[in-house]
């Protein structure tokens with residue numbers, strides 16, 4: 036029984052990350068209106084998101100953040116994938132006064148795929 040379960044699960048585990056990355060890139064498309072993942076690209080309406088996972092919240096040196104994100108940075112908050120997933124569910128709920136007008140993403144699988152893509156955009 037255990038073996039059978041393992042045999043069924045293995046192919047699922049093997050294909051899940053690839054699917055998530057592909058979806059993540061697609062899900063990031065609307066974000067590109069305001070965000071870039073190319074560290075050299077400046078001047079968009081939102082902060083640069085290259086290397087966002089692992090860095091402090093509100094820490095793109097070239098971006099003038101809202102008081103809400105500056106305060107979060109002052110509190111020592113960092114972006115990791117769980118925090119990103121929670122943020123994407125309802126951005127303004129996590130940071131009241133946020134200057135990012137985007138509705139949350141309802142689907143938890145989509146949030147996970149997007150957070151994984153942001154953690155590793157080159158893996159496509």
Ligand code: HEC
Nearest residue numbers: 066069080081082092093094095100101104133134135137
């Ligand atoms: C209409 C423009 C716009 C769109 C579309 C948009 N954002 Fe943003 N985003 C912003 C702005 C502006 C900020 C900075 C907000 C502030 O200072 O309060 C921001 C901040 C962020 C941050 C925090 C960055 C940091 O340096 O701490 C993340 C993460 C983020 N956005 C992810 C996304 C993702 C993922 C999407 C797509 C699902 C998206 N955004 C769509 C404008 C946008």
